[in-house]
Amino acid sequence: MKVSKFGGSSLADANQVKKVCDIIISDPDRRIIVVSAPGKINDSDTKMTDLLIECANLKTQGSDYKPVLERIINKYRNIAQGFNLSDAILGVIEQDLEARLNDKSLSPAEFMDSMKASGEDNSAKLVTECLKSLGVNASYLSPKAAGLILKNENGNVSIVESSYETLKTTLKSEGVIIFPGFFGYSSEGKVLTFSRGGSDITGAILAAAVKADVYENFTDVDYIYTVNPRTVKNPKPIYSITYHEMRELSYSGFGVLHDETLLPAEKANVPIHLKNTNNPTNKGTVISNEKTENDIITGIACNKDFVSLTMYKRMMNKEVGFLKRLMDIFYDEKISIEHIPTSIDSISVIVKEEYLGSKLDKIKERIEKELQVDQLIIEKGIAL
Numbered sequence: 430m431k432v433s434k435f436g437g438s439s440l441a442d443a444n445q446v447k448k449v450c451d452i453i454i455s456d457p458d459r460r461i462i463v464v465s466a467p468g469k470i471n472d473s474d475t476k477m478t479d480l481l482i483e484c485a486n487l488k489t490q491g492s493d494y495k496p497v498l499e500r501i502i503n504k505y506r507n508i509a510q511g512f513n514l515s516d517a518i519l520g521v522i523e524q525d526l527e528a529r530l531n532d533k534s535l536s537p538a539e540f541m542d543s544m545k546a547s548g549e550d551n552s553a554k555l556v557t558e559c560l561k562s563l564g565v566n567a568s569y570l571s572p573k574a575a576g577l578i579l580k581n582e583n584g585n586v587s588i589v590e591s592s593y594e595t596l597k598t599t600l601k602s603e604g605v606i607i608f609p610g611f612f613g614y615s616s617e618g619k620v621l622t623f624s625r626g627g628s629d630i631t632g633a634i635l636a637a638a639v640k641a642d643v644y645e646n647f648t649d650v651d652y653i654y655t656v657n658p659r660t661v662k663n664p665k666p667i668y669s670i671t672y673h674e675m676r677e678l679s680y681s682g683f684g685v686l687h688d689e690t691l692l693p694a695e696k697a698n699v700p701i702h703l704k705n706t707n708n709p710t711n712k713g714t715v716i717s718n719e720k721t722e723n724d725i726i727t728g729i730a731c732n733k734d735f736v737s738l739t740m741y742k743r744m745m746n747k748e749v750g751f752l753k754r755l756m757d758i759f760y761d762e763k764i765s766i767e768h769i770p771t772s773i774d775s776i777s778v779i780v781k782e783e784y785l786g787s788k789l790d791k792i793k794e795r796i797e798k799e800l801q802v803d804q805l806i807i808e809k810g811i812a813l
């Protein structure tokens with residue numbers, strides 16, 4: 430059995446969705462399909478998720494959200510018309526969106542999660558109808574009905590381990606299951622979303638639950654490359670790469686695959702096959718425990734918007750407990766650390782700028798007071 434996930438660029442319009450349907454139909458082993466929200470048709474277009482965020486913000490502000498809502502519905506309408514579907518599916522989507530927009534029981538954060546999740550949820554309903562129109566025995570399965578239970582620990586959303594056994598049962602079907610990516614539900618029945626690109630994670634979770642032979646991740650590139658092809662011309666393709674290498678590169682800036690995708694797949698030893706929706710017969714890149722290439726450098730990644738806090742103190746290397754006291758400051762403020770370069774008399778703590786927020790002044794004050802450093806240099810806008 431194969432679990433196949435299709436990203437936003439693969440579902441941007443009717444022509445792309447037709448390619449997706451052809452790929453599904455071409456291989457009967459593709460039994461579980463995970464879909465993202467429709468992406469951009471071209472550079473001037475707007476992704477569905479961004480439209481939903483804009484719509485939610487306007488609703489929260491008490492502003493007129495109707496024009497944005499119409500743009501959202503039109504994206505679905507254009508796909509439906511490409512398959513000559515009846516207006517029934519559009520009615521289902523409109524009712525769903527109106528229900529979410531008028532749900533007064535949700536907190537602002539819960540409301541935003543609900544609106545964002547609608548992109549994938551309604552995409553799955555629509556793709557199901559598209560496949561049915563082609564004679565495919567397809568059915569939509571919601572994360573709630575499937576038992577995909579998530580937990581939110583300090584802003585980090587992850588699966589509740591017991592969900593794997595539940596999913597193993599609910600994902601059994603005679604036909605093709607269409608499953609929305611990106612979100613699940615808390616044990617209290619509230620929508621919880623992964624971070625952007627989280628449909629990759631959903632696909633890996635389902636693949637691990639059913640012990641799939643392979644998890645196919647369809648996107649808009651032929652391979653994972655050693656460097657960003659938008660930055661460097663004609664980069665070398667990577668044909669095989671290990672889970673660990675891919676996780677490091679994804680975390681460090683490779684945008685082709687969400688870094689948290691690798692964890693459930695590696696744990697279940699399910700290989701990930703990255704393929705191109707627009708060129709599905711191409712070899713692609715396989716991510717597994719083994720690799721066929723032995724290059725000294727696998728890839729080069731870059732990420733930006735970091736802050737470096739560098740402390741200088743004579744004889745720092747002899748001061749027992751210095752690092753612990755420094756780490757305690759960041760722990761107290763609930764700030765995750767990215768890197769800690771050190772030397773004999775200095776240490777740098779590098780964090781994402783978004784994590785610091787308004788806490789930088791407090792951290793600076795505590796470092797100077799509690800650690801008695803000779804010098805503290807703060808640099809913003811660092812790239813790694």
